[in-house]
Amino acid sequence: MAASLGYDWIVGGALPELGRHSVAKHEIFDRYVGAYIQTLTKSHRVRELNLTIVDGFCGGGRYLLDGSEVDGSPLRMLASVERAQLEVAAARARGVEIKADFVFVDANSNHVDFLRDLLEREGHGARIGRDIHIVPSKFEDVAGEVIERIRKKGTAHRSLFFLDQYGWSAVTFATIRGIMGALLNPEVVLTFMVDNLVNLLNDRMIGTAGLAAIDLDRDDVRDMLQMKEMRGWKRLIQNTLYEHIQRNTGADYYTPFFIHPDGGSNRDYWLLHLSKHHQAREEMGKIHWSMENTFEHFGRAGFNSLGFQPDQDVREDMLDFGFNDNARTRSEVAVVDQLARMLHARALAGAGPLTKKALFASHCNEAPVIASIVDAALVQLREAKDVMIAAPTGALRRSVRKFDWNDEISLSRQPGLFSVFDRQAA
Template sequence: MPNNFSWRPGSALPSIENHSRRKLDVLRDYLNVYFDTVVTNPRQDCLNITLVDGFSGGGAYQGSGSIEHGSPLVLLNAVEQARERINRNRKKPLDIKARFVFVDDNINHVEALRERLFQEGFGALVGTEISLIHGRFSAELPKILKLIRANQRVGRSIFLLDQFGYKDVPMSSINSIFSELERPEVLLTFAIDSFLNYLQDNSASLDLYRQFGIDQQFITEWQANKSDEALGRLITQRALMNNIQSGGGANFFTPFMLWSPTDNRWMMFAHMAQHQAARDKMLGVHWAAQNSFKHIGKGSMFSLGFDTRLIETKDSLFDFTEHDRTKLRDELLEEIPREVSSFMVNGYLPVEMFLERVGNRTAATNSDLFSAIKELSIAREIEIRSKSGAFKRVGSQVGKNDLIYLPLQRTLFSLK
């Protein structure tokens, strides 16, 4: 294990690297959006949630000049701040009943985390709201799932699985999370480039690789693509992401790519969920943070990425994002009618179904998609009707419950 992930009670803290800091920023931003949007009913007065940090580490890092929080403290603080923020403007107070489960297989890390929790004022919760577990995540998971199922009706939970490489979160673990709980979300770190670099001819016969859908054909294609360092790697990363998504059993998968200068390779930080609304929230975080996007081919799935080299070379990430957004809008205007036509049944497609169908393949948020749909309806490329089938006024707001129709006579003008 590299020194930047090594803790001991009473000893100096490891220093934090930029890409780890970025990952924690994404986690923090996502949790803020999550709590702000998860309770939509003003009459709801209680939210039960379990936050599992399966690879918790020791809780803190030495930043330049100040101490920076590791993932367990990011989780704890996010809940504490959400309680305060959400209740500020509420008539009926919302009680967030959060349970935290922190697992690490290194006893020094568990004890360093215990010490840190006391130092940060969370000591009284250890043993009640906070469970500190010394063990391997995959071995502890069945007990954790049982605990969630016993205490929560819908099993609302967030699993942060910040493993060091790619071997410690088996696909079967992700699968059991998605099959045994109704509302889980998983944030998974996966050393995608190390994984590809270690692939060998005989890997297809090893369970470690087979669980990720690696077969002889995958390896042959990777070997053929590999000399094209940029595109070949992207295509293979994408194929692997598809396998992780389908093998893990999540409907929605949002990859965020982090460049690690120390290891000289890409790491993936993926968000997995069953509901398109959750993916939309995560996409919103990436746009707001102006994380860079890389995509293969027009209209295909995008991969979200942050590359610290862009900061070091002082290239601007931010123009990139705006440029991307304009390009994305043009692509959406061109592709939405085609998408609608391929998925519609009986001449129409519900907006909600459209979001589910394109969700995984676009970096557009729902608000981008709604604007594009509206623009297309103004141009009479598509028609929007309400749930009852009544025509909606051209240019009115598009909602999830609306229906998209393709006019029989599509306009001859194409939008650009």
């Protein structure tokens, strides 16, 4: 397991210095809470939003960054909700009530004391025990109670779990399956120190509690160790782990942010977003794209955990990707090609039209794809007269450039006559 990153809070003591990679992480948390509230209050029918935000590894709540004090995740989350509440109130004449509960969990009692003291100093003291709950425990030990608390609040179970663990094994996959299985609308943002695991992996770890926590058995480890002999092993193991996570955590949708700390080549980690709804995945995917070029210390390896290419060295196209700013164009080109091949294969197999939602669901987890990229690819295929897109009523979408999730895509010509393939062959 990863060694402690050295964050330490004690009331009256010096603040810990925030790592630069955590600035990106906090920005993602912050933007996601905002996007979440905006999305769920978009409909004019919504008059209130009942939500629980769980910060399962919350820390003391304040750091030093370049000599200035900055907030940690618990205070960032309180502020994000407050800001979203004001934005929604300004946009909606009749208002929407955001009923958010916050559960801050930390195993270290000094950190919890520090956070409580800070919340009081910041004027949130009266909220403790009301809508802010501070839980001095290991997240694993209280996960069941937290799930129960959310279930008792209502039927929608809207909940965001930020599980910012140090390493990769403090949150068991069984617990994540428990969250996904027991709640209707849960989302998990999980820190996973993938490079730490990949670098450490050796056969002495077989059967240890750490690997058991993430459901890696003897055969899984042996397979991955064999990969260590191969060219491009690191990415190959990352891909295998990513697939393993998808198979074992019980979510339908995934987005991996790949965070690359300054100067550390072996400390890359994933910020995995796990959800059960395509719109949740879409919102996190959009944040991914909007931040791709914002943080130089983050994301340049963004998509390279996916799409293993055996003939390439692990680090080669990371650089290629990072320094090439037309990543979006490249993704669109790739999606046009993949979509054409997929529709072609489906037509040959006699399958019917495909909804945009089904297309997204089956492909988004493996690629940095968001709806606008799919839309752009569909427009290209439609302009090439390769596909037709129709509303569920059957009305053809002849000129729109943005499609609904339930729009149906079908071939407009015989399989084998795809013009995008002709263009590639020429």
